[in-house]
Amino acid sequence: MTYTVEKIGGTSMTAFDAVLDNIFLRPKDPYNRVFVVSAYGGITDSLLECKKTSKPGVYQLIAKRDDKWEEALEYVEKRMLLTNEHIFIDPMNRIRADKFICSRIKQAKNCIANILETCQYGQFSLRRYLPQVREFLSSIGEAHSAFNTALKLKTMGINAKFVDLSGWDNQPPRSLDDTIINVFKDIDVTKELPIVTGYAYCQEGLMGTYDRGYSEMTFSRIASLTQADLAIIHKEYHLSSADPRVVGTDKVFPIGRTNYDVADQLANLGMEAIHPNAAAGLRESNIEIQIKNTFEPEHKGTLISSDYQPETDKVEIIAGKEKVFALHLFDQTMVGQVDNVSYELMEIISDAHVNLIGKEMNANSITYYLGGNTESLNKVLYKTEKRYPNASIKGRMVALIAVIGSQIDTNKALAKGVLSLMNNDVTPVALHSSMRNVNVQFVVSDKDYQNAIKALHHEFCEEVPAKQVKTSQVA
Numbered sequence: 001m002t003y004t005v006e007k008i009g010g011t012s013m014t015a016f017d018a019v020l021d022n023i024f025l026r027p028k029d030p031y032n033r034v035f036v037v038s039a040y041g042g043i044t045d046s047l048l049e050c051k052k053t054s055k056p057g058v059y060q061l062i063a064k065r066d067d068k069w070e071e072a073l074e075y076v077e078k079r080m081l082l083t084n085e086h087i088f089i090d091p092m093n094r095i096r097a098d099k100f101i102c103s104r105i106k107q108a109k110n111c112i113a114n115i116l117e118t119c120q121y122g123q124f125s126l127r128r129y130l131p132q133v134r135e136f137l138s139s140i141g142e143a144h145s146a147f148n149t150a151l152k153l154k155t156m157g158i159n160a161k162f163v164d165l166s167g168w169d170n171q172p173p174r175s176l177d178d179t180i181i182n183v184f185k186d187i188d189v190t191k192e193l194p195i196v197t198g199y200a201y202c203q204e205g206l207m208g209t210y211d212r213g214y215s216e217m218t219f220s221r222i223a224s225l226t227q228a229d230l231a232i233i234h235k236e237y238h239l240s241s242a243d244p245r246v247v248g249t250d251k252v253f254p255i256g257r258t259n260y261d262v263a264d265q266l267a268n269l270g271m272e273a274i275h276p277n278a279a280a281g282l283r284e285s286n287i288e289i290q291i292k293n294t295f296e297p298e299h300k301g302t303l304i305s306s307d308y309q310p311e312t313d314k315v316e317i318i319a320g321k322e323k324v325f326a327l328h329l330f331d332q333t334m335v336g337q338v339d340n341v342s343y344e345l346m347e348i349i350s351d352a353h354v355n356l357i358g359k360e361m362n363a364n365s366i367t368y369y370l371g372g373n374t375e376s377l378n379k380v381l382y383k384t385e386k387r388y389p390n391a392s393i394k395g396r397m398v399a400l401i402a403v404i405g406s407q408i409d410t411n412k413a414l415a416k417g418v419l420s421l422m423n424n425d426v427t428p429v430a431l432h433s434s435m436r437n438v439n440v441q442f443v444v445s446d447k448d449y450q451n452a453i454k455a456l457h458h459e460f461c462e463e464v465p466a467k468q469v470k471t472s473q474v475a
Contacts, residue, residue: 001029003189005223006232007036007198007215012294013145014041015236016087020152022297023234024193030158032189034226036196036219037149039141040083044212046076047137051212054373059137062112063130070109077105080144087148093155101144104168108140135199135207138214139166142197150195160193165218167201176202176217180225189226196222213275220278224285231282232290233274239266239291239302241461242318246453251462254293254301255316259308259406261438262316263289268357269321269402270371274304313409315460320401322449324357325377326429327384330365331391341388342366348383352376357400358441360430367430369400369443398429399449403456404439413440413460420459426452 012019024030038044045051048059058076061069080101088094112133119126143166153160163183167173174182179202187194198215200206206214223231238254255262260283267276274282274289282289283306292301327345334341338361345368349356354372361367370377381395403413410433417440421428430443444452 001032002229003032003226004230004232005034005036005219005226005228006234007219008038008234008294009236010038010044011041011236012234013038013149014083015294016152018295019234020156022294024149024153024158025156026297030153030193031191034189034194034196034222034228035149036198036215036222037142037145038198038215039145040080043076043079043141043144044138046072046079047141048134048212049373054375059130059134062116062133063126065116065126069112073105073109073112076140077102080105083144084148087152090155093151097148097151100147101140104140104143107168108136111136131205131208135201135205136166136168138207139168139197139199139201142166142199142215143168146195146197153193153195158193159191160195161187163187163194163196165197165200173201173203176200176204176206176221177225180218180222184222184226210275210277213278216275216278220274220281223287224281227285228287230290231287232292234292234294236294238293238296238299239317241316242453242457243320246450247318247457251457254299256300257303257305257308258316260304260306261436262404262406263304265402265404265439266317266319269319269400270355271319279304308406310405310407313407313412314405315403315408315413316405318401318403318453318457318461320399320449320453321357321371322399322446323371324398324400324446325354325370325372325380326367326396326398326443327370327380328365328367328394328396329384329388329391330393331388332364333390335363338363338366344387345384348380348387352380352383354380358432360432369398397446398443399446399452401442401444401449401452401456402439403442403460406438408437408439410434410437410440416459417442417456420455421452424451424455426455 008019046057048057049055058069058072061072081098084094084097088097115129118124143164147162150160150162165179179200198218200218206217210217240252240254242252244252260279263274263279264276289304290301293299354370354376356368357371358369385393403417414431414433418428421442426444426448428442428444432441442452
């Protein structure tokens with residue numbers, strides 16, 4: 001029998017009835033599977049910061065020493081208890097679920113209060129404790145959803161096992177691999193259904209190393225170390241030819257098959273089919289990834305494998321990222337010293353904790369394409385201007401649009417893409433192509449993001465066979 005390791009995304013977890021019917025209860029035999037679950041939709045954003053808007057959550061308020069962190073944590077607790085109310089009709093199980101999460105929240109609140117009190121003294125710096133605070137706040141959401149899921153399945157006669165990797169029991173940390181091996185050595189997946197927290201406490205520090213991609217790393221290492229036959233990701237959408245909210249639900253379709261090269265390009269633009277670091281372990285273990293739509297269980301979704309190569313050149317997806325900060329530096333004195341300038345700028349970018357999405361350079365200029373919150377991006381601009389006072393430095397918001405496929409003719413894609421954009425009154429700011437024949441990128445004004453996506457999708461993807469399956473919930 002096929003043994004799978006499966007991950008359920010946060011938005012899917014929020015639609016818990018659909019998750020029960022379409023994933024947990026769908027096969028006749030519920031075992032020979034391991035599930036890694038994310039926190040319910042929006043919970044991690046409230047605990048840390050909003051991934052899309054950077055609105056501060058509990059962690060960011062603590063980092064700023066804002067007393068409203070307690071109020072924010074109470075708000076998270078209320079949301080969690082409301083979720084419990086929706087999931088558990090039986091009052092006894094509801095009480096058990098409430099008791100579990102209220103205990104975690106109370107312990108977290110006491111811990112944070114003690115740290116802040118300690119850091120009132122000059123010998124102690126809050127900055128030293130913030131990484132640990134971020135780690136354990138991250139774990140609360142996953143522990144909540146995993147505990148609830150295991151408890152609910154037990155009430156339905158399934159031998160589900162809550163596997164808490166959060167380190168809340170004060171055990172000394174091990175490496176991530178050792179943590180997983182130690183836990184799974186006593187689990188028989190043929191008789192038990194493990195429900196695992198997406199966050200794992202380990203020596204590496206998952207948040208510090210992978211930030212919000214930590215649950216995918218946990219998922220990846222479990223699949224690799226337990227030698228899964230297949231890794232499955234359940235999302236609220238298909239991995240599809242474009243964002244239906246932009247081009248229309250009647251024009252997009254699931255990709256069906258692709259390879260890890262394409263997944264990497266999508267991850268770079270923030271459309272994480274799978275975190276690049278997580279994909280590396282699965283690739284090395286020769287484990288394929290299947291991305292499925294939670295709400296269409298009968299659909300096979302998209303299979304990502306190492307060896308997939310289409311017989312002909314084929315554009316598979318038009319992906320993009322808006323509100324990208326383009327930092328452009330021009331200085332004629334840097335001719336012959338571009339490497340030194342590049343190294344110094346990368347230090348500034350790294351210190352500000354912003355995402356490097358792309359880079360272009362010539363003899364006397366460099367442009368970095370960055371993602372992050374306004375405060376961090378302004379910090380990068382300020383430090384760059386201070387470091388290079390005689391250079392011409394400009395920053396502007398742009399959008400990156402990528403035409404991606406496992407195998408494409410990049411020259412033709414570049415030419416056809418430019419013509420398509422120009423015919424739709426979109427003037428590219430810059431163009432990028434690579435020797436790998438996987439993607440080409442078009443940099444456009446941020447206001448032209450949607451028009452550019454529509455134009456390129458129409459050019460490359462809408463001449464598809466009628467037999468392609470359409471879907472209303474896609475990436």
